[in-house]
Amino acid sequence: MSGLDDTSRCPVAAACATCGGTSKLAVATIDTPVGVYCATLCGRCAQAEGMVRPPSWGAAIDLVTAHCGHLGIDVDQMAELMDAERATDADGW
Numbered sequence: 747m748s749g750l751d752d753t754s755r756c757p758v759a760a761a762c763a764t765c766g767g768t769s770k771l772a773v774a775t776i777d778t779p780v781g782v783y784c785a786t787l788c789g790r791c792a793q794a795e796g797m798v799r800p801p802s803w804g805a806a807i808d809l810v811t812a813h814c815g816h817l818g819i820d821v822d823q824m825a826e827l828m829d830a831e832r833a834t835d836a837d838g839w
């Protein structure tokens with residue numbers, strides 16, 4: 747369990763980031779090679795969270811940087827946490 751999935755301080759957008767829907771909105775975290783970021787998803791898209799992709803890598807980096815701000819860490823600290831998480835995941839394979 748890492749702190750990168752903590753969305754308690756992430757703002758919920760007015761509409762789903764994927765389909766623009768507005769029902770059952772909640773913040774989810776999306777894991778990408780450049781970092782973890784948060785996105786507001788409706789109930790339907792949250793079910794398909796694995797399908798969520800950033801609009802572009804440049805946008806993903808901006809989103810990751812923003813999510814670091816929500817967590818109160820900087821991007822270097824996020825990179826360290828991601829490395830630690832990968833090392834832990836490797837034990838399971």
Ligand SMILES: [Zn+2]
Pocket residue numbers: 762763764765766767787788789790791792
């Ligand atoms: Zn949606």
Ligand SMILES: [Zn+2]
Pocket residue numbers: 753755756757783784812813814816817
């Ligand atoms: Zn966030």
